[in-house]
Amino acid sequence: MEFDVVHAADILGRTPATLSALLLDVGDNWARATEGADTFSPFDVVGHLIDGEETDWIPRARIILAGRRPPRFEPYDRFRHRSRNAGRTLGSLLEEFRGLRDANLQLLRSWDLTPGDLELPGEHPSLGPVTLAQLLAAWVVHDLGHIAQTVRVMAKQYHAAVGPWVPYLPVLTDHEVPRS
Amino acid sequence: MEFDVVHAADILGRTPATLSALLLDVGDNWARATEGADTFSPFDVVGHLIDGEETDWIPRARIILAGRRPPRFEPYDRFRHRSRNAGRTLGSLLEEFRGLRDANLQLLRSWDLTPGDLELPGEHPSLGPVTLAQLLAAWVVHDLGHIAQTVRVMAKQYHAAVGPWVPYLPVLTDHEVPRS
Numbered sequence: 001m002e003f004d005v006v007h008a009a010d011i012l013g014r015t016p017a018t019l020s021a022l023l024l025d026v027g028d029n030w031a032r033a034t035e036g037a038d039t040f041s042p043f044d045v046v047g048h049l050i051d052g053e054e055t056d057w058i059p060r061a062r063i064i065l066a067g068r069r070p071p072r073f074e075p076y077d078r079f080r081h082r083s084r085n086a087g088r089t090l091g092s093l094l095e096e097f098r099g100l101r102d103a104n105l106q107l108l109r110s111w112d113l114t115p116g117d118l119e120l121p122g123e124h125p126s127l128g129p130v131t132l133a134q135l136l137a138a139w140v141v142h143d144l145g146h147i148a149q150t151v152r153v154m155a156k157q158y159h160a161a162v163g164p165w166v167p168y169l170p171v172l173t174d175h176e177v178p179r180s
Numbered sequence: 181m182e183f184d185v186v187h188a189a190d191i192l193g194r195t196p197a198t199l200s201a202l203l204l205d206v207g208d209n210w211a212r213a214t215e216g217a218d219t220f221s222p223f224d225v226v227g228h229l230i231d232g233e234e235t236d237w238i239p240r241a242r243i244i245l246a247g248r249r250p251p252r253f254e255p256y257d258r259f260r261h262r263s264r265n266a267g268r269t270l271g272s273l274l275e276e277f278r279g280l281r282d283a284n285l286q287l288l289r290s291w292d293l294t295p296g297d298l299e300l301p302g303e304h305p306s307l308g309p310v311t312l313a314q315l316l317a318a319w320v321v322h323d324l325g326h327i328a329q330t331v332r333v334m335a336k337q338y339h340a341a342v343g344p345w346v347p348y349l350p351v352l353t354d355h356e357v358p359r360s
Contacts, residue, residue: 141335161317
């Protein structure tokens with residue numbers, strides 16, 4: 001499918017409600033569960049998405065649109081949320097994420113990006129040259145991947161409980177070696 | 181995590197709102213997209229979950245609770261939805277799923293299952309002996325797996341659009357060979 005900024009913003013706008021439907025008041029045994037050492041819990045995922053709103057997608061789009069030369073992005077800290085959100089509740093993070101996302105989508109829509117804007121160059125610290133369209137498409141896929149991770153982590157908490165059903169439930173054996 | 185029927189019903193109750201947040205009015209280019217031949221689109225997933233409400237989880241729990249000897253389940257048709265839902269809209273399927281799920285959870289809660297009930301035996305046509313607890317845990321994991329599938333299928337529509345970001349977005353390369 002070709003990238004379309006109106007469609008992309010629509011999908012991005014769905015993530016706060018999706019995560020709230022899955023996670024609000026779910027209890028720490030689900031929200032703090034992981035797939036093993038150094039993997040994200042659902043709580044961590046929401047914190048990581050907040051970090052994305054504050055330090056990744058829109059800040060990088062601004063660097064591209066400002067025409068800075070070179071248009072090099074700041075490296076992104078995947079673990080910023082760990083210290084930032086110590087002591088926070090999941091409910092407060094979900095609400096904060098919704099507010100940040102809403103504001104960022106309002107900004108994105110206000111830019112009214114043209115096809116020419118979407119081809120403007122950025123420079124990723126490790127991936128090299130990218131375009132604004134690729135950055136925005138990656139934002140969408142990043143959201144969807146972390147929703148998949150959230151439900152996969154929850155599913156795995158019932159790996160033993162399903163007994164003989166394991167081979168019919170592939171989500172239980174996805175990412176046995178962490179991939180992100 | 182040990183199986184708990186109250187927790188399980190809570191998670192099961194979240195699926196209709198989660199899928200509606202992701203999919204309602206999303207447009208056919210997302211809702212009818214797949215991962216390739218003979219794989220489910222998001223539209224198919226909702227139809228398959230409706231089939232589960234009508235022919236799988238609660239009907240099998242009833243067989244177990246009725247004490248039929250042997251307590252053998254009917255085989256389950258993974259493709260019933262294909263003919264059943266021809267011509268339907270995604271919005272109407274999402275609404276139907278919500279109604280069926282709500283009624284099934286009301287029934288499940290009305291049973292007020294005891295630890296002894298949860299150990300009652302069933303017989304799966306290919307997996308063999310199972311318990312009611314395992315059946316209900318599999319229902320939860322089945323939901324979560326199909327939510328993961330839904331967002332994975334959507335994410336893959338932007339595989340080309342993200343350009344060099346592919347290695348940082350593992351959801352794009354999950355299930356390159358269909359696993360379910």
